[in-house]
Amino acid sequence: MTKQKVSFFWFRRDLRLEDNTGLFHALQSDFPVIPLFIFDEDILDNLPKNDARVTFIYDSLQKINSQLSEFGSSILIKKGKTTEVWKSLIAEFDIQNVFFNKDYEPFAIKRDSSITSLLKENNIESFSFKDHVIFEEKEITKADGLPYTVYTPYKNKWLEKYHFSGAAPEYDSAPFQSNFAKNQFPFPELSEIGFERSAIKVQPHDLSKISNYKETRDFPALDSTSYLSPHLRFGSVSIRKLVNWANRKNQTFLSELIWREFFIQILFSFPNCVNHNFKSAYDGIQWRNNEEDFKRWCSGTTGYPMVDAGMRQLNETGYMHNRVRMVVASFLCKHLLINWQWGEAYFAEKLLDFELASNVGNWQWAAGTGCDAAPYFRVFNPEIQQKKFDEKGEYIRKWIPEFDFGYSEPMVDHAFARDRAIATYKAGIIK
Ligand SMILES: Cc1cc2nc3c(=O)[nH]c(=O)nc-3n(C[C@H](O)[C@H](O)[C@H](O)COP(=O)(O)OP(=O)(O)OC[C@H]3O[C@@H](n4cnc5c(N)ncnc54)[C@H](O)[C@@H]3O)c2cc1C
Known part of the structure; x- marks a missing residue:
């Protein structure tokens, strides 16, 4: 029997359907899109069984899976060494394209480069996108093209570029959601991935106190910050929506989001650090x-x-x-x-x-x-x-x-x- 030609969208640190750049492009490909997440053993093997971040990832995937059910689709969850998982997927499916969002950590860059090569060897095209930052890699550099190593001039250039382009574009996948593949993959129990539910929970983020951010942010008893950090880490919120919102609401808060990007570009440019x-x-x-x-x-x-x-x-x-x-x-x-x-x-x-x-x-x-x-x-x-x-x-x-x-x-x-x-x-x- 001939297999159906498909595209894959590989979720990593972008655990949401809305305003997801790579997913937005994947859904416009010529083939039905299978959403995928891989629990990577190279990362998981070093974590305690009740790691709270694994519970959060698991819950975020469950949420995505239930959203996908509205389109008659589901997420494919795999566990293993990433290369081995991709080899088995290549054998199982007729994959035409693979879409994913970029990750700038040294480990991820190496992983993505080796998976891209593997896909290429199998005549599968891969496409990667900027998603979890507003400006990436070498988009904000000094006049001589070298990376900034001081925050304030970086921030000034960042703001200049952001304001020049109006606002960060947001990617609405809604019109293309009928292109999710209509598969019903089983959703594993947490124990099947080798983990237990943690008693520690990621708090929901809260932007209600941000109007006084400058005055209150340094006082821990006020507990007035946003609790966005794990959501930004795992991409359960979109940085573009957030930055566009922060730009309208509070410039001090926006500056903190720029600190995040400053350090991401430092790590990208100076991985030895x-x-x-x-x-x-x-x-x-x-x-x-x-x-x-x-x-x-x-x-x-x-x-x-x-x-x-x-x-x-x-x-x-x-x-x-x-x-x-x-x-x-x-x-x-x-x-x-x-x-x-x-x-x-x-x-x-x-x-x-x-x-x-x-x-x-x-x-x-x-x-x-x-x-x-x-x-x-x-x-x-x-x-x-x-x-x-x-x-x-x-x-x-x-x-x-x-x-x-x-x-x-x-x-x-x-x-x-x-x-x-x-x-x-x-x-x-x-x-
Ligand atoms: C020693 C040390 C280690 C830290 N390790 C991490 C880490 O592993 N992961 C992490 O996300 N943040 C880290 N931070 C930065 C900061 O403490 C957290 O981002 C912040 O406390 C998260 O809470 P919040 O989302 O309520 O912050 P808010 O004050 O509401 O800030 C909003 C967002 O701005 C960004 N942000 C704020 N402050 C910083 C900062 N100093 N550097 C970079 N981004 C910032 C974060 O994305 C944060 O979620 C560290 C800070 C210190 C001093």
């Missing part, structure tokens, strides 16, 4: 890397309430407020003199919104080793940060119930740690 100091002059810093100190930081038992509250919030919920992230990161790198890569790895394991570009970029910013980073001699005082941003101690009490009953002493004196950090950095920076 994942494992190396962005500024190699900082390679000589003699980190203390004390394992007992690291454990106290991880468990939120440093004796500094702002640091401890943040780490407990992270451990319990997979989220931490941005101001507090800055405080805990500075504390790890400066007070404890632990290499930022340890903190980055811990955040990567715990954060629901873990995103390589933003995580590495912000950690290097906090450590002073990054591009456009905080100067090394700026050492946040966790007590002053607490007084400024949680004056009444509401955030702290929420995460440290024992706070009012004789809280433990700081594990290291601030003035001593500050002097030690500055001296160590000074001695380590290669002139």
Whole structure:
């Protein structure tokens, strides 16, 4: 029997039907479109069985599947090593085209290049699209064509280009949805993928408090930020819709979305920054890397309430407020003199919104080793940060119930740690 010729749309970090660039183009191809998601064993094998991000991905796919049922279609879910999965799909289906949205992380670039080659060897055309940023790769560069490494000029150029084009185009697939293939693929249980449901949930995003973003965003007890980060990470919201909205509503909020793109373009242009100091002059810093100190930081038992509250919030919920992230990161790198890569790895394991570009970029910013980073001699005082941003101690009490009953002493004196950090950095920076 001859097989039906089909196109595939490969979902990755774009888990939505609406305003999805690659999907919009796939649905206009000459062949019915099979939506696909691959649970990639190369990523999954390193995660705990109850990983909250896997639960979120699973739930997002379920939502997509139920939306697809309205068109008599369904999503094909596979689990395995990506190359092996694609080999078996090529054998099973008569695939004409494959569409997907670009991912700029080094691992993804390598994966996509090898899958594209495999498809080509089998005479299958592949098409990739910009979807999870407004401007990608080399679209925002300095006059000499080199990437920006300082945020403010990057942002100015970004805004100039954005305003010049009016607004980010949005891609409405609705007119083409009859082109989804009419297959009924079984939707697996989470356990069939080898995972368990996590008790930690991704919160829905909330834009209701953004009108006061500038005034409220730094106060963790107000809990007034958008909770968009995991949704942007996995693409359950469209960055184009969001940026167009932010541009009308709040420029400070828009600037934060541009920070996200700044770090994505830094990672694209300087992939080495994942494992190396962005500024190699900082390679000589003699980190203390004390394992007992690291454990106290991880468990939120440093004796500094702002640091401890943040780490407990992270451990319990997979989220931490941005101001507090800055405080805990500075504390790890400066007070404890632990290499930022340890903190980055811990955040990567715990954060629901873990995103390589933003995580590495912000950690290097906090450590002073990054591009456009905080100067090394700026050492946040966790007590002053607490007084400024949680004056009444509401955030702290929420995460440290024992706070009012004789809280433990700081594990290291601030003035001593500050002097030690500055001296160590000074001695380590290669002139
Ligand atoms: C040490 C450290 C590590 C971080 N790791 C991550 C990470 O792995 N993933 C991640 O998405 N963000 C990371 N951030 C940035 C920031 O803390 C989170 O994006 C933010 O707290 C998410 O909450 P929100 O969506 O409510 O933020 P909002 O304040 O509502 O901001 C809206 C969106 O803007 C973007 N944004 C805001 N601040 C930043 C920033 N500093 N850098 C880049 N993008 C930003 C995010 O996409 C965010 O969702 C990190 C920050 C620090 C200091």
